[in-house]
Amino acid sequence: MNRKDLVIKGGYVIDPAQEIDGILDIRIRNGRIESLQSGLGTGGAEVIDASGMLVMPGLIDMHAHLREPGGEESETIMSGCEAAAAGGFTAVCAMPNTRPPADDAGRIRYILEQAHGAKARVYPVGAITRGREGKELVEMHDMAHAGAVGFSDDGSGVANARIMLNALRYAAMVGKPVIAHEENADLSKDGHMNESALSAELGLRGIPRLAEDAPIMRDVAIAEYTGTRLHVTHLSTRGAVEIIRAAKARGVNVTCDVTPHHLTLTEKLVATYDTRYKMKPPLRGDDDIEALREGLRDGTIDAIATDHAPHALEIKECEFIDAAFGVTGLETALAVIHRELIIPGILSWRDAVRKLTLEPSIILGIEGGALVVGGIGDVAMYNPESPWTVEPDMMKSKSKNTPFSGWELPGKVAATVVGGVVHTCADR
Amino acid sequence: MAFGLDHLFGLKGVSKEDITTILDTAVSFREVLDRPIRIVPTLKGVAVLNLFFEDSTRTRISFELAERRLSAEVVSFAKSSSSVSKGESLRDTVRNIEAMKIDIIVTRHSSPGTPQFLANHTKCRIINAGDGPHEHPTQALLDMLTMRERFGSLDGLRVLIVGDITHSRVARSDIWGLKTMGAQVDLCGPSTLIPIHMDAFGVDVHYDFDGILPEYDVLYMLRIQKERQTGGLIPSSREYTAMFGLTRERVKRMKPDAVVMHPGPINRGIELDYEVADSPKSLILDQVTNGEAVRMAVLYLLSGRKEE
Numbered sequence: 001m002n003r004k005d006l007v008i009k010g011g012y013v014i015d016p017a018q019e020i021d022g023i024l025d026i027r028i029r030n031g032r033i034e035s036l037q038s039g040l041g042t043g044g045a046e047v048i049d050a051s052g053m054l055v056m057p058g059l060i061d062m063h064a065h066l067r068e069p070g071g072e073e074s075e076t077i078m079s080g081c082e083a084a085a086a087g088g089f090t091a092v093c094a095m096p097n098t099r100p101p102a103d104d105a106g107r108i109r110y111i112l113e114q115a116h117g118a119k120a121r122v123y124p125v126g127a128i129t130r131g132r133e134g135k136e137l138v139e140m141h142d143m144a145h146a147g148a149v150g151f152s153d154d155g156s157g158v159a160n161a162r163i164m165l166n167a168l169r170y171a172a173m174v175g176k177p178v179i180a181h182e183e184n185a186d187l188s189k190d191g192h193m194n195e196s197a198l199s200a201e202l203g204l205r206g207i208p209r210l211a212e213d214a215p216i217m218r219d220v221a222i223a224e225y226t227g228t229r230l231h232v233t234h235l236s237t238r239g240a241v242e243i244i245r246a247a248k249a250r251g252v253n254v255t256c257d258v259t260p261h262h263l264t265l266t267e268k269l270v271a272t273y274d275t276r277y278k279m280k281p282p283l284r285g286d287d288d289i290e291a292l293r294e295g296l297r298d299g300t301i302d303a304i305a306t307d308h309a310p311h312a313l314e315i316k317e318c319e320f321i322d323a324a325f326g327v328t329g330l331e332t333a334l335a336v337i338h339r340e341l342i343i344p345g346i347l348s349w350r351d352a353v354r355k356l357t358l359e360p361s362i363i364l365g366i367e368g369g370a371l372v373v374g375g376i377g378d379v380a381m382y383n384p385e386s387p388w389t390v391e392p393d394m395m396k397s398k399s400k401n402t403p404f405s406g407w408e409l410p411g412k413v414a415a416t417v418v419g420g421v422v423h424t425c426a427d428r
Numbered sequence: 429m430a431f432g433l434d435h436l437f438g439l440k441g442v443s444k445e446d447i448t449t450i451l452d453t454a455v456s457f458r459e460v461l462d463r464p465i466r467i468v469p470t471l472k473g474v475a476v477l478n479l480f481f482e483d484s485t486r487t488r489i490s491f492e493l494a495e496r497r498l499s500a501e502v503v504s505f506a507k508s509s510s511s512v513s514k515g516e517s518l519r520d521t522v523r524n525i526e527a528m529k530i531d532i533i534v535t536r537h538s539s540p541g542t543p544q545f546l547a548n549h550t551k552c553r554i555i556n557a558g559d560g561p562h563e564h565p566t567q568a569l570l571d572m573l574t575m576r577e578r579f580g581s582l583d584g585l586r587v588l589i590v591g592d593i594t595h596s597r598v599a600r601s602d603i604w605g606l607k608t609m610g611a612q613v614d615l616c617g618p619s620t621l622i623p624i625h626m627d628a629f630g631v632d633v634h635y636d637f638d639g640i641l642p643e644y645d646v647l648y649m650l651r652i653q654k655e656r657q658t659g660g661l662i663p664s665s666r667e668y669t670a671m672f673g674l675t676r677e678r679v680k681r682m683k684p685d686a687v688v689m690h691p692g693p694i695n696r697g698i699e700l701d702y703e704v705a706d707s708p709k710s711l712i713l714d715q716v717t718n719g720e721a722v723r724m725a726v727l728y729l730l731s732g733r734k735e736e
Contacts, residue, residue: 273541
């Protein structure tokens, strides 16, 4: 396909893969990066003036819920990708807990077909077990061939240790990661928030940290035993960080990610029974946030993922114990990280970008995540000095369940480029 | 009269002054209940909706009687199922309520926080008649009224709440209310029925009932629900009674003027021996009578807030 060439001029480029931090121009031809240097000519090309912008590889969200098929009232692949583009994400992993779940090659192909023409690349993650029931492995080879980039029973932990052991070994053979949602369902049963003094007070059944830490400990042991790799998604506890830090120190092939909301919000927000703060894993305490931030800083935590979980109003604005778990996140992630981690000096821009781009691409084995010459032309442009207030009604996602409603954020995504095609986003 | 509450969600954070106002007001309504004609025009023209999403006989009847004795317009609505799983959502229910020009909603629901949800979505005054295991403030107020009647004051009173704390809204409301009023509250029961994190409540937790029961002025016995045994929380009701039941033998070891209370309904033979519930030490029927007076007081005081 002959696309018009694109030159992004004068932006401050941050590309951790090449240790680039500086003002450079980028030329994209036929969807791929042709050159990256200062003072590029613009002849014949569409030009974006990126002066004042941070220009980075297109963000990759390792963990999002696009709800299609089966949950189209909350989100579709198209609307989810709109939200992604608005947030600087050029690639999104679609988790498999749809209705029906993505547990065979046909369903992986269906997702990819639905994603044609979307504003972001969609990478389907297949289930680990048929029907996400934790009993029989899916046809991982067939699904990987169809386009699955990893396997996860997200939304549920794999209760059976033998199945998890087999999943890790089989996925390793297929060359794809297992993305583990770590939750012991017996320990989290009927839980609606973090188990704590506050849950005791509110009369809400708690989800103990143990429900996350214990299965992580088990799965790290399995990965160590089998010599395979494990990716643990959406960490929320100090214990989880410490288990993974120790495992990495022993040489276990384990990686992990954390969400912006677990890095910034605590369970105290649940005190008014506001269902916007109901999520899994639940919001924890200050001590956990501190540990997660330290884990980000010291490299224990590899990636930041949104766990974008859109829910239609009627399943969120209801009694607390009936409300669905989950919050949206694609459109706020980068600016929340800017405000909460970068401005206070917890993460550098380069480290933050690395955890949103390069690391996910490495863990998943997908293209992107860097602005290397010859690589795909996926770029995000962020204006760090364009404050805005989060208003749910202005979101691109079909669902409005953001926990950051009302937050003043310091900057916003100005544009994303996917394969050389520009999506202008700063139209809030 | 200074009364600081717009709604009664629970007793956490409610001031000593407000609790005292409610209890004192209840005393005057208690006198109404002793009259030959037990009705006053206090709430004439005030529309009260009893919105019960969860089974309740005693509390619902107590509220209805209180409302009628205050001459309120009373509408009762019982819905046994969760609103999301079946039929109309709570939001839609709320919209209908708004359209019906209701002034006060008395609500019971299995989901903690539902009273706040209603308050956020209506202009009505809300009285929580029990929201899951969160709070049951009028029960605690009637308990406090009953204790105050017997002991003259709550200040310094030693109260032991015994049984299933985890699932008890009564325990939570009693802890907050009694502590605000200066009582000492401790807990006793199987470790599996007491949340790990009780530090927020400022109470001591005991597992040795026999060792501590002679120290308390009030033994507040909670109901043990049969379903808790099948959930792996306690091995059997027989063992529960052996460890935590208030038997005749244990009653003999209570302080001479100590009393027994229970929010009802009682499982006789499990948390209380058959005759203990009917013994002179038992204040259980006083609790029931005081319930009506307390509910009249709360309705009256909140309707007054509305007029302000």
